[in-house]
Structure formats: structure tokens, C-alpha cells
Amino acid sequence: MNLGLIASGLVLGISAIGSAIGIVIASQAVIGAWKKCYIADRPAPMTILAFGGAPLTQTFYGYILGLLFMKPAAEANPEMGGYYLFLGLFAALAIAASAITQGIVGARGADATGETGQGFVNYMMLAGVCETVAIFAMVLSMISL
DSSP states (O other): OOHHHHHHHHHHHHHHHHHHHHHHHHHHHHHHHHHHHHHTTOOOOGGGHHHHHGGGHHHHHHHHHHHHHHHHHHHSOGGGHHHHHHHHHHHHHHHHHHHHHHHHHHHHHHHHHHHHSOOHHHHHHHHHHHHHHHHHHHHHHHHHO
């Protein structure tokens, strides 16, 4: 059994789970913000849709990293399997955590923007900080391969 190849699947799977959780968290707030606007007979800001979709990118990071794991893991000697497994597992958890926190930040940003009509760019910058964790996890793991 090649633990390194298992890591490849785990990277994509766990990253995608994190994205799904983050999307659900943020999207619920986007819907709630729109509802408040409709109740108040105000136009609903469509820009806040970006908060709901922002955690999706972590799935791509997991996919890219998972693909890059395949060749070195398949060619490595069996003693390296544990290294690849733990590298993949912890990279995936970092990427998933980034997506979940991005969903939480996005939920607050959607609520605030929907209520005030202001601050979208500021809130999106904070969501970008959460995204940076996933990018760092992906790139540093790529270097470690």
C-alpha cells in the first residue's frame, strides 16, 4: 500500500470538504442579508455573492497539490510513505481550515455589507487573508515534495 498516493486523495478530499463547509457558512449569511434588504424594500447588493463563493478556491488548491503528490509519492521508496501521508494530511487540514475561516469571515462581511451597503472591499480583504493561509500551505507543501 502506497501511503503517499493515499495522501494525494486526502489532500483533494479534505480540501473540498473544507470548501463545502465554508461555502455553506458564508452562503447562509448572504441569503440572510438579501432577505433583510428585501424586507426593508432596499436593493439587495449582488456583490456579496462573492463571499458565498470565496471558499471554493481551496478545492482547486487541494486538487493542484494532490496532483503534484502523485508522481513523487509513486516513485518514492516505501519508507517515505509516512512522510507524504503526514505532509498531505496536514496540508489538507490547513487548506480546509482556511476555507472554513474564510466562510466565517465572509458571513460577517455579507451581513455587514447587506445591512450598511458599505465596507465590501474591507471585508473582502479579510477574506483574502484567510485565503493566504491556503496558498501558503499549498506552496510550502509543494516545496517540501
